Amino acid sequence: MKSAGEGRQHRAGWAFVAPALxxxxxxxxxxxxxxxxxxxxxxxxxxxxxPDVARFVGVRNYAQVLTNPLFWQALxxxxxxxxxxxxxxxxxxxxxxxxxxxxxxxxxxxxxxIFFMPVVTTLVAVAIVWRxxxxxxxxxxxxxxxxxxxxxxDWLGNPHTAMLGIILMAVWKNxxxxxxxxxxxxxxxxxxxxxxxxxxxxxxxxRFVHVTLPGLAPTFLFVxxxxxxxxxxxxxxxxxxxxxxxxxxxxxxxxxxxxxxxRWWRMGxxxxxxxxxxxxxxxxxxxQMRLAxxxx
Amino acid sequence: xxxxxxxxxxxxxxxxxxxxxxxxxxxxxxxxxxxxxxxANSFPPPxxxxxxxxxxxxxxxxxxxxSRYFLNSVIVSVSATLLSLLIxxxxxxxxAKLRFRGRERVFRFLLGALVIPAQVGMLPLFLMLKALGxxxxxxxxxxxxxxxxxxxxxxxxxxxxxxxxLLDAARVDxxxxxxxxxxxxxxxxRPILVxxxxxxxxxxxxxxMWPLIVLSDDAKYTLPVALAxxxxxxxxxxxxxxxxxxxxxxxxVLVFIxxxxxxxxxxxxxxxxx
Numbered sequence: 231m232k233s234a235g236e237g238r239q240h241r242a243g244w245a246f247v248a249p250a251l252x253x254x255x256x257x258x259x260x261x262x263x264x265x266x267x268x269x270x271x272x273x274x275x276x277x278x279x280x281p282d283v284a285r286f287v288g289v290r291n292y293a294q295v296l297t298n299p300l301f302w303q304a305l306x307x308x309x310x311x312x313x314x315x316x317x318x319x320x321x322x323x324x325x326x327x328x329x330x331x332x333x334x335x336x337x338x339x340x341x342x343x344i345f346f347m348p349v350v351t352t353l354v355a356v357a358i359v360w361r362x363x364x365x366x367x368x369x370x371x372x373x374x375x376x377x378x379x380x381x382x383x384d385w386l387g388n389p390h391t392a393m394l395g396i397i398l399m400a401v402w403k404n405x406x407x408x409x410x411x412x413x414x415x416x417x418x419x420x421x422x423x424x425x426x427x428x429x430x431x432x433x434x435x436x437r438f439v440h441v442t443l444p445g446l447a448p449t450f451l452f453v454x455x456x457x458x459x460x461x462x463x464x465x466x467x468x469x470x471x472x473x474x475x476x477x478x479x480x481x482x483x484x485x486x487x488x489x490x491x492x493r494w495w496r497m498g499x500x501x502x503x504x505x506x507x508x509x510x511x512x513x514x515x516x517x518q519m520r521l522a523x524x525x526x
Numbered sequence: 527x528x529x530x531x532x533x534x535x536x537x538x539x540x541x542x543x544x545x546x547x548x549x550x551x552x553x554x555x556x557x558x559x560x561x562x563x564x565x566a567n568s569f570p571p572p573x574x575x576x577x578x579x580x581x582x583x584x585x586x587x588x589x590x591x592x593s594r595y596f597l598n599s600v601i602v603s604v605s606a607t608l609l610s611l612l613i614x615x616x617x618x619x620x621x622a623k624l625r626f627r628g629r630e631r632v633f634r635f636l637l638g639a640l641v642i643p644a645q646v647g648m649l650p651l652f653l654m655l656k657a658l659g660x661x662x663x664x665x666x667x668x669x670x671x672x673x674x675x676x677x678x679x680x681x682x683x684x685x686x687x688x689x690x691x692l693l694d695a696a697r698v699d700x701x702x703x704x705x706x707x708x709x710x711x712x713x714x715x716r717p718i719l720v721x722x723x724x725x726x727x728x729x730x731x732x733x734x735m736w737p738l739i740v741l742s743d744d745a746k747y748t749l750p751v752a753l754a755x756x757x758x759x760x761x762x763x764x765x766x767x768x769x770x771x772x773x774x775x776x777x778x779v780l781v782f783i784x785x786x787x788x789x790x791x792x793x794x795x796x797x798x799x800x
Contacts, residue, residue, distance in 0.1 A: 236625065239624050239625050240625070240626040242620070242624055242704075243620045244626055246619065246707070247617045247620045249613050249617070250613050250616070250678060251549075252614065253672050254636070254673050254675065257647075257651060257654075257672075257673075258642075258670075259639070261647030261648070261649075262646050262647040264650035264654075265646050265647055268649060278653070278656070290671075329537065329541055329544070330541070334530065334534045334537050334539070335541065336538065341541050341545060343786055346782075346790065347552065347779070347782070348548060350728055350732075350778050350779060350781075350782040351788075352749070352750055352753075352771075353732060354732075354734050354750035354751075354754050355771035355772075355774040356551065357772055358553070358753065359551050361757075362566070362768075363551060367569060368568060368569055368571055369571065370550070373569070373570055381576065384709055389800075400546070406795060408792055410793045410794055411793065413794070420698075441722070446743075459641065462643070463645060465734075466734045469754070470757065479745055484645055484735075487645060488735070494651075501649050504649065505646065507643065511641065512641060515641055517640070
């Protein structure tokens with residue numbers, strides 16, 4: 231009886247996961263493997279009509295990618311977004327989470343929903359809105375800065391500020407997501423720890439450093455890795471707001487991959503770019519996990 | 527009591543300031559969408575329309591074919607949501623509750639694959655769909671949303687709490703596994719199904735890069751792709767573009783407001799270690 235039931239569950243189990251595994255296998259794992267193969271070929275616009283003309287070229291695409299100045303510029307821009315934008319966004323999320331979780335806060339649910347609102351909005355739509363907010367003459371942002379006596383900034387038109395403009399917009403769009411995760415993390419810290427620290431005469435700042443921050447360590451790792459992975463894939467913001475300009479200052483690795491693959495149809499080259507990015511993202515993830523382990 | 531008064535005031539001042547900054551871009555978008563052509567491009571930037579007009583919305587539907595794009599987006603998002611609910615709920619439940627050989631290994635493998643960025647597979651996926659004659663169809667846009675590792679994970683976490691006794695009782699009564707799933711499991715996991723539905727609906731509605739790649743024919747565009755393309759041609763028409771943005775954002779904001787508890791629970795669940 232028992233073994234018959236087990237056999238039934240075994241069959242049913244595989245039958246239940248089969249549709250999902252088939253779809254993920256065919257439309258995700260297979261393309262990923264095919265992408266690896268593609269990256270060692272000279273697959274281009276001619277091969278799209280006749281795939282048999284594509285030839286293996288060894289590591290030529292990788293060599294060309296790594297010697298292409300435009301790739302290094304895109305990598306630099308992407309790292310700029312990851313290293314400046316990531317921590318800025320995590321900091322904004324943490325501050326917002328502390329504020330809405332404060333015991334004195336009235337209507338915490340309302341504020342939480344408001345701060346979360348940009349997360350659900352359509353990126354393309356709000357990127358267009360921000361393009362107008364950044365308008366050097368008529369934009370709301372320069373008007374507000376003008377009130378503070380700061381001269382007009384051509385945010386998206388100047389190569390030195392364009393990425394900064396994208397970062398500000400991305401922080402606004404995304405901070406609500408990590409805020410919620412920090413709120414969940416804050417709730418998981420036992421109240422007794424705060425009470426004990428207060429009894430020991432710890433100041434609010436000391437309580438924050440010695441109770442809150444260590445209590446949030448797992449949350450920091452999760453948020454850090456997820457934010458980094460998301461930020462490495464920056465594409466839509468520069469596509470809509472700056473088309474990668476001015477002077478390529480906002481061309482990211484994924485935008486470059488898109489241009490190579492779907493504008494110039496150099497699919498082999500684009501696949502190589504994608505895999506270089508994948509390796510970098512994997513390295514970044516392992517680095518963060520290692521740092522988190524060492525801190526413990 | 528008197529010592530509490532000042533910190534409370536400071537806290538709420540910061541909270542309100544944060545809320546104003548967060549909502550300003552959205553409020554300005556709505557306000558500018560009701561302005562007359564050219565009005566938004568003046569200094570100082572006007573906060574409210576001098577004359578309230580619906581002309582921009584009318585032009586979107588009469589001149590710019592917006593209803594077509596809106597319908598495309600609805601078709602894509604609704605089919606993505608329904609298909610992913612069915613496929614992921616079955617898989618997530620099986621990974622949580624049905625004992626089958628290889629279960630843990632397969633599940634761990636799937637979780638590990640979460641670090642692979644979607645872009646790595648996009649180029650071959652495009653070529654595959656081209657070979658299948660699916661490029662430039664709604665189906666091609668929906669395909670990547672049908673089964674998702676995160677969706678499976680979400681359902682599994684929730685389904686773990688279903689008591690085995692409940693399932694065994696149904697088995698003793700002679701119910702088949704699929705019937706148990708339909709009549710016992712689905713009602714129990716309803717809350718997480720709502721969460722998953724909101725997740726998939728929002729992400730398929732908002733998705734940009736993939737539909738941009740697979741859709742070449744203007745009439746097939748989803749709203750974000752159409753909006754990005756229009757914004758290139760109509761850079762000067764601020765008010766018109768704001769009306770387009772409002773219509774694109776409105777459905778997802780409404781869904782969020784209606785189902786925000788379910789959605790935010792899902793976000794918080796993602797952070798719980800599996």
